[in-house]
Amino acid sequence: MALLTSLFATALLMGLGLSILLLGSAETALAARDRESRALAYAARAGANIATADLRVLPSWAGVGAPGIVAEVSATAGQLVDSTLVPAAPWGGPRLDLRALTARLQAESDAVAPSGSAASWRLFSYGPMARLVPESGWQNPFYLVVWVADEGSNLVTRSVAYGPGDGRSITEASLVREPVTNGVRILTIRPGS
Amino acid sequence: MSARDAGAGGFSLVELLIAMAMMVAFGSVVMALIIAGQSMARMQPEAADLQQRARIALQTLGAELAVAGAGFDRGPLAGSLARHFPPVVPSSDGGITLWYIAGRAAQTTLVAPLVQGATDVFVESAGAFSSASTAIVLDSRGCRDVLRIDDVTSTLLQIRAGVRGCDYDAGAAIGQGEVRTYRVDPATRQLLRRDEATGTTVPILDNVAAMTIEYLDGGRRVRMTLRLTTAVSNPLVPSLEISIDVAPANLQVL
Numbered sequence: 001m002a003l004l005t006s007l008f009a010t011a012l013l014m015g016l017g018l019s020i021l022l023l024g025s026a027e028t029a030l031a032a033r034d035r036e037s038r039a040l041a042y043a044a045r046a047g048a049n050i051a052t053a054d055l056r057v058l059p060s061w062a063g064v065g066a067p068g069i070v071a072e073v074s075a076t077a078g079q080l081v082d083s084t085l086v087p088a089a090p091w092g093g094p095r096l097d098l099r100a101l102t103a104r105l106q107a108e109s110d111a112v113a114p115s116g117s118a119a120s121w122r123l124f125s126y127g128p129m130a131r132l133v134p135e136s137g138w139q140n141p142f143y144l145v146v147w148v149a150d151e152g153s154n155l156v157t158r159s160v161a162y163g164p165g166d167g168r169s170i171t172e173a174s175l176v177r178e179p180v181t182n183g184v185r186i187l188t189i190r191p192g193s
Numbered sequence: 194m195s196a197r198d199a200g201a202g203g204f205s206l207v208e209l210l211i212a213m214a215m216m217v218a219f220g221s222v223v224m225a226l227i228i229a230g231q232s233m234a235r236m237q238p239e240a241a242d243l244q245q246r247a248r249i250a251l252q253t254l255g256a257e258l259a260v261a262g263a264g265f266d267r268g269p270l271a272g273s274l275a276r277h278f279p280p281v282v283p284s285s286d287g288g289i290t291l292w293y294i295a296g297r298a299a300q301t302t303l304v305a306p307l308v309q310g311a312t313d314v315f316v317e318s319a320g321a322f323s324s325a326s327t328a329i330v331l332d333s334r335g336c337r338d339v340l341r342i343d344d345v346t347s348t349l350l351q352i353r354a355g356v357r358g359c360d361y362d363a364g365a366a367i368g369q370g371e372v373r374t375y376r377v378d379p380a381t382r383q384l385l386r387r388d389e390a391t392g393t394t395v396p397i398l399d400n401v402a403a404m405t406i407e408y409l410d411g412g413r414r415v416r417m418t419l420r421l422t423t424a425v426s427n428p429l430v431p432s433l434e435i436s437i438d439v440a441p442a443n444l445q446v447l
Contacts, residue, residue, distance in 0.1 A: 005219075005220070005223065006219070006223070009223040009226070009227060012227055012230070013226055013227065013230050016227075016230035016231065016233070016234050017230070019234055019237075020233055020234060020237050023237050023238060023241055024237075026241070027241050027244065030244075030245065030248070031244075031248075034248050034252075037252075109298075112298040112299070112320070112321040113298060113320075113321065151266070151267065153267055153268075153271070154266060154267060154271065156266065156297060172297060174266040174267075174271070174297070176271075185446070186442075186446040187264070187265075187266060187271050187272045187273070187446070188262075188263045188264045188265070188266060188271070188272060188273055188294070188443055188446070189263065189442045189443060189446065190260050190263045190293075190295075190296070190297075191259040191260060191442060192256050192259055192260060
């Protein structure tokens with residue numbers, strides 16, 4: 001009788017424990033995803049800020065947005081520039097093809113702009129997040145890409161942070177050069193757009 | 194007769210009492226464990242649900258606040274909406290209203306005046322606009338209105354009839370955007386989102402007991418505090434209070 005009772009109680013407790021364990025692991029996975037998406041959003045924002053800081057120190061924006069030696073890369077680029085346009089994904093996924101991503105962005109931009117008025121997107125900054133924050137590489141397995149487009153009256157930056165599981169976050173900003181001070185003014189910024 | 198033979202017919206009273214006491218003690222321990230396990234099993238989904246709703250609240254409101262105030266990218270009215278009017282404001286029903294231009298593409302200027310009662314908006318280029326969307330019209334006086342776009346042709350936006358605050362001259366800026374109000378309905382205990390272009394309200398989160406909004410640093414920083422409760426009252430799961438403290442980027446770039 002005692003044996004049966006203890007077996008029954010053990011089975012019941014195991015069942016309860018298992019359900020709590022499953023719930024706990026689902027909760028952990030959700031929390032991890034949530035943390036990752038937040039980190040991606042911050043990374044994209046950081047990319048926009050870095051590009052703005054790089055643009056701020058340039059004496060002229062003449063080469064920004066103009067084709068460089070490699071057509072996809074801006075003639076004047078930022079400080080975060082990787083050695084290849086097909087970099088390894090820091091999270092261990094398939095390689096990123098920055099040429100293809102630039103072509104896709106250009107096609108999307110052309111599709112919505114009035115004919116002939118779409119600006120040309122060029123790579124301005126691109127590299128793994130770990131290069132900016134080396135000690136936290138394992139926590140931030142992201143790749144940052146910042147494109148620029150010269151719209152005439154303003155310069156647009158589009159910062160995209162790529163991460164595991166097709167994760168990505170975008171921050172767009174429009175900037176202008178102040179005519180008198182030669183400083184940079186952020187007209188408007190769209191985090192997570 | 195040996196002592197062994199004497200006990201062969203049954204148990205003595207002392208043995209029985211000891212066995213019963215052990216059974217009761219063992220049973221009590223097992224029952225206590227089962228009750229604790231059951232209450233944990235009941236509490237765990239509620240606690241997980243509470244956490245998940247907190248995440249949704251943080252994500253939804255955080256994302257909206259982050260982009261609040263985003264304005265026009267080109268033209269004389271380019272810049273944060275905060276240069277022209279407060280794009281993050283308390284609503285009359287205790288909530289918060291957020292204004293923003295959603296993207297770079299769908300922005301243009303009026304080529305003809307837009308007067309009260311008119312439903313046709315003639316613009317420079319309407320190609321990037323979509324039908325069944327919201328637009329914000331703004332002029333240099335700081336006059337602004339939220340419009341509902343019903344249909345789009347190449348240079349014409351057909352908007353829903355409604356009362357507007359101002360008449361607009363040619364040259365006023367118009368862009369696809371959002372004007373949304375978030376508030377808590379104490380009766381249904383729901384966090385609601387109202388689209389100011391259509392007046393439609395949709396629930397975002399259930400079981401929200403209260404929302405408080407603080408405008409800090411002269412309105413450049415917003416702190417929203419939500420108190421979330423469980424669907425069924427459970428004394429083991431206390432209500433959860435979360436705060437979202439956001440300094441919308443477009444309120445800082447004036």
